[in-house]
Amino acid sequence: MTDRSPLPRLSWSDVCARRLERHGLSATAPGSTPVDVVAAMCGAHAQVLSAAEVSIGLRVPGATRVDVGDALWRERSLVKTFGPRGTVHLLPTRELPLWAGALGAIPPSSPAMSADVRLTPGQTDEVVAAIAAALADAELTVDELGAEVAARTGSWAVDPVLPAFGGMWPRWRQVTHLAAHRGALCFGPNRGRMVTYTSPRRWLPGFQPAPASEALAGLVRRYLHAYGPATPQQFAQWLAAPRRWATALFDSLAGELEQVEVDGRPAWVRAGDTAPPATEPHGVRLLPYFDAYTVGCHPRELLFPGPAAQRALAGGQAGNFPVLLINGTVAGVWHGRRSGRRLDVTVEALTPLTDAERRGLGDRVERIGEIVECTPRLVLGAVTVGGHA
Numbered sequence: 001m002t003d004r005s006p007l008p009r010l011s012w013s014d015v016c017a018r019r020l021e022r023h024g025l026s027a028t029a030p031g032s033t034p035v036d037v038v039a040a041m042c043g044a045h046a047q048v049l050s051a052a053e054v055s056i057g058l059r060v061p062g063a064t065r066v067d068v069g070d071a072l073w074r075e076r077s078l079v080k081t082f083g084p085r086g087t088v089h090l091l092p093t094r095e096l097p098l099w100a101g102a103l104g105a106i107p108p109s110s111p112a113m114s115a116d117v118r119l120t121p122g123q124t125d126e127v128v129a130a131i132a133a134a135l136a137d138a139e140l141t142v143d144e145l146g147a148e149v150a151a152r153t154g155s156w157a158v159d160p161v162l163p164a165f166g167g168m169w170p171r172w173r174q175v176t177h178l179a180a181h182r183g184a185l186c187f188g189p190n191r192g193r194m195v196t197y198t199s200p201r202r203w204l205p206g207f208q209p210a211p212a213s214e215a216l217a218g219l220v221r222r223y224l225h226a227y228g229p230a231t232p233q234q235f236a237q238w239l240a241a242p243r244r245w246a247t248a249l250f251d252s253l254a255g256e257l258e259q260v261e262v263d264g265r266p267a268w269v270r271a272g273d274t275a276p277p278a279t280e281p282h283g284v285r286l287l288p289y290f291d292a293y294t295v296g297c298h299p300r301e302l303l304f305p306g307p308a309a310q311r312a313l314a315g316g317q318a319g320n321f322p323v324l325l326i327n328g329t330v331a332g333v334w335h336g337r338r339s340g341r342r343l344d345v346t347v348e349a350l351t352p353l354t355d356a357e358r359r360g361l362g363d364r365v366e367r368i369g370e371i372v373e374c375t376p377r378l379v380l381g382a383v384t385v386g387g388h389a
């Protein structure tokens with residue numbers, strides 16, 4: 001007999017409140033560290049490292065960019081590597097086996113490059129093995145690593161065939177993120193202005209990617225805790241993975257998942273995780289470029305209502321603009337301009353601010369100043385800077 005009992009219902013307000021709490025944006029557990037909050041939000045986007053420092057600092061009371069740097073380069077409790085969507089992230093070192101096992105199991109998307117540019121599967125394996133050998137006990141720049149790859153494979157690996165930033169990159173660089181997902185590569189500390197790569201085993205001795213099925217199940221659990229209720233299609237978008245594959249993955253975990261209704265729409269949470277939050281979403285927050293909350297939360301039309309979609313999304317993509325949140329929903333954009341030890345923060349609100357919201361905004365600007373170790377000044381007005389590429 002078919003179970004026709006009504007689905008548990010959550011309002012959009014309920015969803016915002018639980019996500020703000022779980023992202024450490026409304027309440028942070030006492031004693032939380034940078035690695036704790038990075039784990040809670042399933043990685044901090046770090047293509048712009050200064051933005052990642054703000055993302056993490058906002059979630060750890062009293063933390064500054066120095067604390068994030070210490071976790072990354074001194075304690076090595078965080079690792080900078082290629083995460084979801086093949087983009088640069090900070091991830092908890094302790095969770096690196098899970099992330100590598102899961103990301104390495106995502107089916108490849110349809111080839112975007114012509115056959116004469118792509119690496120064959122055999123060449124891909126050769127390049128990844130060469131990267132692993134070269135970085136086993138070294139920190140190499142891109143050019144140094146390219147020379148090592150060519151020496152171990154052949155000159156074909158460094159043929160300049162990949163259009164990138166007005167120039168051409170060598171062939172081997174198309175699998176840099178794949179090398180990270182296979183456990184061969186992560187970022188080392190910068191050498192001056194130059195990026196370096198090294199082996200993740202220098203962060204986590206004996207590191208090996210976890211078995212795929214175990215890792216994928218663990219990643220779905222973490223994702224739904226942080227971003228649920230969510231659909232397989234939203235999970236696929238978060239990972240840049242095929243939708244059919246994500247749907248099949250959710251189906252395989254059906255015993256662990258439960259369907260709920262959010263403003264009339266079906267979505268999924270972990271089984272039993274259906275209780276509404278104790279409080280309403282409240283408060284003003286400023287989130288930087290590519291903050292995990294902005295990038296990972298759906299539905300977009302509820303998170304970016306009305307004019308927020310036109311102002312704070314770039315072709316439907318979230319994260320390209322730092323955003324003003326009011327009660328968990330995007331209500332404006334902002335931009336910080338640094339000059340020496342001074343930081344001018346311009347906030348463009350899309351709706352009139354109450355007196356309480358203005359006071360809260362001032363507090364948030366002060367907090368960002370603390371994180372980046374600058375003296376901040378709040379300016380209310382139009383943001384004229386375009387989105388980040």
